[in-house]
Amino acid sequence: MKKSLLSLALLTALGGCSLIPEYQRPIAPVDAAWPQGETPADQQAMDLGWREFFRDPALQQLIEVALQNNRDLRVAALNVEAYRALYRVQRANLLPLVSADGTATRGRTPADLSPNGQSTVSGQYSATFGVAWELDLFGRLGSLREEALQQYFATEAAQRSTQISLVASVANAWLTWQADQALLDLTADTLKTYDESLALTQRSFDVGVASALELRQARSAVETARVSLAQYSRLVAQDRNALAQLLGQSIPANLLQKRELGDQQLAELPVGLPSDLLTKRPDIVQAEYQLRAANASIGAARAAFFPSISLTGAAGTASRELSGLFDGGSGYWTFSPQISLPIFNAGQLRANLDYAEISKNIQVAEYERAIQVAFREVADGLAAQATYTEQLQAQRDLLETSEEYYRLAERRYRTGVDSYLILLDAQRQLFNVQQQMINDRLAQLTSEVNLFKALGGGWEERRTAAGAP
Incomplete structure (x- = not known):
């Protein structure tokens, strides 16, 4: 009886054996500070709820609809459930x-x-x-269970990453639709002005005041504006289609009203240290869990050499x-x-171990690459944040100058001081500057959204008193 108890105790002790290599997190292949020298804030963007960052109630409603109906997010959630079931399968094999x-x-x-x-x-x-x-004397089943557990954690992180990407994609699609709608309205107004100029030039030509060249230039301006009008009409329709796909359903009719691009107010983004991304940005967390899973698979491959x-x-x-x-x-x-x-298997076990070790090295490279991509995305966002304010202000000043130039050119043309070429040049310059102003505003807003995403924000949902529906 004593021998039986001793044997059972020995088997139990051996059952705790594991051949999984000791895990060590690879050193992050990035600097410890951002290139722009940002001072870390007390709060981090990844702790900022998307309702706190996106303060536009219409955009909040769109994001909420997308989180409920988007198919990519639904697939990510089902993947989590699938890997949870696989983990339960591996855990059951130990019993x-x-x-x-x-x-x-x-x-x-x-x-x-x-x-x-x-x-x-x-x-x-x-x-x-x-x-x-x-x-499980040598930990083969335990290693497989650990591998399945780390894969399950990786799919959970992938789900968070998918949600963050979805939130940012909805916001960018919404902003792009508004920008293209603003460009469409601007083009329609400009075409109306060009039509009026063409009609006036036609009358002047009929009485012999304007030349045939001026008439052709006026018609050229009208046709150019019509080309732009068709282009922006197409883009607006495509923007709606893209937004509907992200939502997983048709866009609510009450949200399709025209809105000024500057109506959206984005909260100020707190920026943390680069090391903060390593533990909280979902795609980096996912890469590390996959690395841990590959590390556990080595333990299973090693245990296969033993009885x-x-x-x-x-x-x-x-x-x-x-x-x-x-x-x-x-x-x-x-x-x-x-x-x-195992006595002879033609090198199969050795090959399996080599494959497991190579797979781990691949995951190390994938993990380091995820860190480098994240570091670049944040650094690019900070660079954009630091320069777009100056660019927009310069664009506003240019817009004011172009508007004044157009008013002066129009007065001088009507009084016969300057030719129609000067007026046409002023019209085209004003139109181009107005278009660029909208594009620059869109680029600034999307860069803020992308920085929010790059910092790992968009997973939490916190309702503020002003923003809660």
Whole structure:
């Protein structure tokens, strides 16, 4: 009895053995500070709820609809459930398999095959309680369980990353639609002005005041504006289609009203240290979990070199008659321990271990690449943040100058001081500057959204008193 307890204790101790290499996080291949020298704030963007950052109620409603209906996000959530189920499968393999079985067999033996020369009918009935258990002495099953667990954590991080990308994509699609709508309205107004100029030039040409060249230039300006009008009409329609796809349904009618591009107010983004991204940005967290999973697979590949031991046992009753199945003396039991030691497999186990180690090296490179991509995205966002304010102010000053230039050119043309070429040049310059102003404003807003995404923001949802619907 003492020997049996000692053997059980020894097997239990060996069952805790693991051949998984000790995990060490790779050193981040980036600097410890941002190139722009930003001072870290107390709060981090990744802790800022998307409702706090996007203060436009219409955009908040769009994001909420997308989070409920977007198919990519739904697939990501289902992947989490799938990997959770796979983890439960691997965890169950560590425990004994217990089963209860019942069998019944009836058969007739013909006379020419029967020992006594007479046909016979016989039966056999049994009820069995069985146990099968593979002893994980070298941690193979434990390594597979750990690998499945890390893969499950990776899919959870992937789901967060998908949501962050979705929130940013909805915001950018919404802003792009507004910008193209503003450009469409601007082009329509400009075309109306060009039509009026063409009509005036046509009358002047009819009375011999304007030249044929001026008339052709006026018509050229009108046709150019019509080309732009068709282009922006197409872009607005495509923007709506892209936004509807992100939402997973049609866009609510009350949100399709025309809005000024500057109506959206984005909260100020707090910027943390680069090291903060390593533990909280979902795609980096996902890459590290995948690295941990690859590390665990090495333990399973190493354990395959060692013997595997399985214990199989069964106990029950058996009888020729169903009525005697549970009578005294009908009990039986079996116990079948099995050990398997690999001797020759043509290098298969060695190749599996090599593959596991190479896979880990690949995941190390993937992890480092994810860090470098994240670092660049944030650095680019900070660079844009620092320069777009100056660019927009310069563009506003240029717009004021162009408007004044157009007013002066129009007055001088009407009074006969300057030719139509000067007025046409002023019109085109004003139109181009107005277009660029809208594009620059869009670029500034989307750069802020992309910086919010790059910093890992967009996962939390916090309702503020002003922004809560």
